[in-house]
Amino acid sequence: MTHATHTKPSRRGEGFATLLMVAPATALFAVMLVVPVGLAVYLSLTDWDGYSARPHVVGMANYAHLFGDPVMRHAATVTLLAAIVGTAGMNLLGLGFAVLVNGSSRANRFLRVVLFYPHVLSALVVGFLWSAILGTTGAVNSLVTAHGGSVLPFLSDPTWAVVTMIAVLVWAGFGVNVVLYLAGLQAVPASLVEAARIDGASRWQVFRHVTLPALGPVVTVNVVLSLVTLLKTYDLVVSLTAGGPAGQTQTLAYLILWNSFHDNRLGFGSAQSVVLMVVTAALALIVTRLRRRGEMAVYS
Amino acid sequence: MRPRHLSRAAVGALLSLALAACGGGGGFSGGNTSGGGDKGTVRMLVNITPNLTQSYWTELVKPFERAHPGVHVKIEAPTGKSVADTLPQQLAAGNAPDVVEQLTADRTRASQMLDLTDQPWVKGTPLAQQAAVGGRIYTVGVGEQAQSLIFYNKAAFAKAGIQQPPKTLDELTQDMGRLKAAGYLPLQTAGDFVTGLQLLQLADPSLAQSHPQWYQDVKAGRLKVGESLLPHLRLYKSWIAQGYVDKNAMGLKYPDSQTRFFAGKAAMYIMGSWFTAAEATAKKDFEVGVFPAPVQTGQRSPGPQGATMAAPYMILKSAEHRALALKLVQWLVTDKSAVTSQLQQDGNFRPGFDRRFTPLERQVQQILDAAPATVPQGEGYGDDTLPNGFNDAWNTQVQGLYVGRSPEKVAAAVDQWVASRS
Numbered sequence: 001m002t003h004a005t006h007t008k009p010s011r012r013g014e015g016f017a018t019l020l021m022v023a024p025a026t027a028l029f030a031v032m033l034v035v036p037v038g039l040a041v042y043l044s045l046t047d048w049d050g051y052s053a054r055p056h057v058v059g060m061a062n063y064a065h066l067f068g069d070p071v072m073r074h075a076a077t078v079t080l081l082a083a084i085v086g087t088a089g090m091n092l093l094g095l096g097f098a099v100l101v102n103g104s105s106r107a108n109r110f111l112r113v114v115l116f117y118p119h120v121l122s123a124l125v126v127g128f129l130w131s132a133i134l135g136t137t138g139a140v141n142s143l144v145t146a147h148g149g150s151v152l153p154f155l156s157d158p159t160w161a162v163v164t165m166i167a168v169l170v171w172a173g174f175g176v177n178v179v180l181y182l183a184g185l186q187a188v189p190a191s192l193v194e195a196a197r198i199d200g201a202s203r204w205q206v207f208r209h210v211t212l213p214a215l216g217p218v219v220t221v222n223v224v225l226s227l228v229t230l231l232k233t234y235d236l237v238v239s240l241t242a243g244g245p246a247g248q249t250q251t252l253a254y255l256i257l258w259n260s261f262h263d264n265r266l267g268f269g270s271a272q273s274v275v276l277m278v279v280t281a282a283l284a285l286i287v288t289r290l291r292r293r294g295e296m297a298v299y300s
Numbered sequence: 301m302r303p304r305h306l307s308r309a310a311v312g313a314l315l316s317l318a319l320a321a322c323g324g325g326g327g328f329s330g331g332n333t334s335g336g337g338d339k340g341t342v343r344m345l346v347n348i349t350p351n352l353t354q355s356y357w358t359e360l361v362k363p364f365e366r367a368h369p370g371v372h373v374k375i376e377a378p379t380g381k382s383v384a385d386t387l388p389q390q391l392a393a394g395n396a397p398d399v400v401e402q403l404t405a406d407r408t409r410a411s412q413m414l415d416l417t418d419q420p421w422v423k424g425t426p427l428a429q430q431a432a433v434g435g436r437i438y439t440v441g442v443g444e445q446a447q448s449l450i451f452y453n454k455a456a457f458a459k460a461g462i463q464q465p466p467k468t469l470d471e472l473t474q475d476m477g478r479l480k481a482a483g484y485l486p487l488q489t490a491g492d493f494v495t496g497l498q499l500l501q502l503a504d505p506s507l508a509q510s511h512p513q514w515y516q517d518v519k520a521g522r523l524k525v526g527e528s529l530l531p532h533l534r535l536y537k538s539w540i541a542q543g544y545v546d547k548n549a550m551g552l553k554y555p556d557s558q559t560r561f562f563a564g565k566a567a568m569y570i571m572g573s574w575f576t577a578a579e580a581t582a583k584k585d586f587e588v589g590v591f592p593a594p595v596q597t598g599q600r601s602p603g604p605q606g607a608t609m610a611a612p613y614m615i616l617k618s619a620e621h622r623a624l625a626l627k628l629v630q631w632l633v634t635d636k637s638a639v640t641s642q643l644q645q646d647g648n649f650r651p652g653f654d655r656r657f658t659p660l661e662r663q664v665q666q667i668l669d670a671a672p673a674t675v676p677q678g679e680g681y682g683d684d685t686l687p688n689g690f691n692d693a694w695n696t697q698v699q700g701l702y703v704g705r706s707p708e709k710v711a712a713a714v715d716q717w718v719a720s721r722s
Contacts, residue, residue, distance in 0.1 A: 049408050049688075050388030065720075136551035137560065156491070156551035158703050238381065244491045245550035246699035261385035263689030263721075264408055266392075 043270035050266045062271035079252045082166050083230040089170035090226045094177025102185045119175035126172045127239025158248035161241055165249050177222050184218030220291035224284050231280045252276050339370030340621045342628050347402035348377045351577050351646045364631050398619035404431050404612045404681040405438035413438040414615040425633050426650055427609045431682040439612045440633045442642045443650035446573040446668050447606030447677050448504040448593035455586040456484045456567035465591035467601040472594045476544040479567040488566030490557035491550040496695025498570040500678045503532045505603025506595040508675040515684035525718050526711030533707035550702050576661045577647035592667045607674035610648035687721035
């Protein structure tokens with residue numbers, strides 16, 4: 001009895017202390033994540049135009065309209081294409097350059113800065129910069145036409161414009177991948193590489209069978225980060241192509257912002273946001289699972 | 301269990317708070333214009349362009365501040381892509397400005413704006429009645445912008461042997477052939493918003509004659525937008541096919557198109573009267589002329605001129621200093637020096653306000669004077685409006701002509717868009 005009366009208040013106190021300690025993080029999580037997401041889900045079920053005081057609940061109408069919208073379908077295709085091709089490009093270039101500049105020489109240090117530099121620039125600036133280079137009257141076309149050539153339709157032909165957009169996205173983003181892969185490369189145990197060399201493995205064999213498997217978790221992080229970033233592409237589209245020509249480079253995020261704030265259809269834009277959020281989370285989860293299965297296979 | 305209940309309650313409370321914030325000033329009703337005292341800061345969200353810079357706006361309101369000690373007018377630039385994007389974001393955040401420039405009221409926006417109908421000074425402001433929504437005035441402006449204008453390179457016209465600017469669209473097409481033969485790109489255009497805007501500007505005078513009740517007929521379902529503009533879409537497609545516009549123009553931005561015109565490479569440029577302000581400062585080695593957009597054969601020339609309100613202002617119902625905001629807007633649209641300055645800065649016009657005109661501006665004024673009427677354009681204003689976002693949807697579809705779509709397909713897509721929003 002004495003024992004019981006001694007422990008009960010202490011457990012209660014412990015619980016209260018735990019609650020106090022997790023309260024700030026929980027509140028922050030709720031304000032920063034739960035409320036916006038909850039609000040987006042709620043708005044997606046309304047016809048809110050951004051001006052009226054009380055939005056009308058329209059149920060699943062926005063979602064029904066969204067899946068039948070050809071503009072949305074095209075934007076989804078462009079976004080997925082950019083995400084898949086861009087992720088491959090950013091990771092191949094990131095890993096390739098990381099291997100090349102993986103050393104402590106001055107030249108390597110300088111090259112790392114150069115490779116990371118595009119990522120420091122705002123995506124808006126990057127878009128304007130490349131439109132000045134690749135536009136119809138841009139630097140490249142001025143050079144081409146000055147030498148008697150025809151204008152290269154980097155931004156005026158629908159196919160070229162999508163390719164150009166993806167190329168610029170890769171250029172602007174792969175610096176982060178270089179840094180992450182460099183960190184991964186430097187964490188590969190030197191003893192493993194040395195043992196493989198002593199066993200007579202060539203440089204390629206060492207990379208293929210020792211370094212690359214050891215980089216598994218870094219690859220997962222890089223792929224997921226690139227994928228999620230590219231699925232949210234917006235600002236670069238604004239400054240590079242403005243979604244043109246003829247809406248051919250509109251991405252989902254671009255469309256969401258446009259529908260929400262330009263066409264005053266915040267309810268519909270919220271439905272698009274919710275779908276994008278779910279798709280992004282699902283893709284990230286699938287990629288993580290697949291990568292984890294691959295990593296397990298390597299280590300087993 | 302208890303902590304779970306607590307967190308649920310907290311989330312619920314936060315959600316309610318956030319939803320309440322979403323209403324912005326939506327709870328306001330009525331047109332009470334009192335409140336806020338005679339001192340304080342009036343926040344004004346304005347459009348920033350190469351002509352209308354932040355420093356221009358700050359200088360513009362200084363005389364008002366001097367005349368009203370204790371009053372500060374805080375000029376705010378859009379934090380989004382434009383004023384149209386920024387205002388709903390600010391309303392959602394419960395942080396709307398007192399005054400907003402550039403936007404005009406429609407049925408959606410009117411719910412958040414102060415009703416100015418009973419203000420005696422409103423009646424004398426340009427296009428105020430035309431921009432009314434349900435007979436109530438929410439928007440007042442400084443002047444008018446003429447829309448349906450074609451600026452041209454006089455040297456190019458002379459070289460091509462064109463004595464008089466064309467009056468019909470057929471004559472315009474014939475002249476384009478002559479200009480191309482003379483070594484000029486007949487018509488300068490660009491991607492961005494320019495493609496669709498130019499075609500709307502070109503279509504205004506003939507559309508207003510072939511369908512005098514265009515907005516009403518479209519709203520009532522008696523007429524389809526794409527169908528009614530199909531002749532213009534077909535004409536434009538033929539221009540692309542004949543090389544009268546640059547097939548790579550979609551890779552140009554708005555400023556690029558002006559630069560190319562001033563470089564003397566293109567013979568014509570369709571744009572609104574604000575282009576005169578750019579022309580006044582541009583370096584060029586030829587004289588620029590202007591003529592009203594031609595009409596279809598058999599129609600009256602010149603036709604009605606597409607016109608929009610220049611520097612439109614609205615006051616938010618939620619304005620903290622409503623009385624001061626009213627004083628400011630009244631001053632902005634009626635004070636002679638303030639009006640003249642704004643007209644001058646952005647190349648706009650207003651009967652009765654004489655300002656320094658460049659020769660090109662004088663020609664635009666003559667075109668406005670000669671026009672039998674002024675008509676809204678595209679998305680329109682007041683009761684004559686199409687669904688929000690029409691201008692952009694139209695622009696996207698018109699650009700489709702450059703990427704192989706037929707005029708019929710473009711017209712059908714425009715009609716489908718309008719139907720889906722109506």
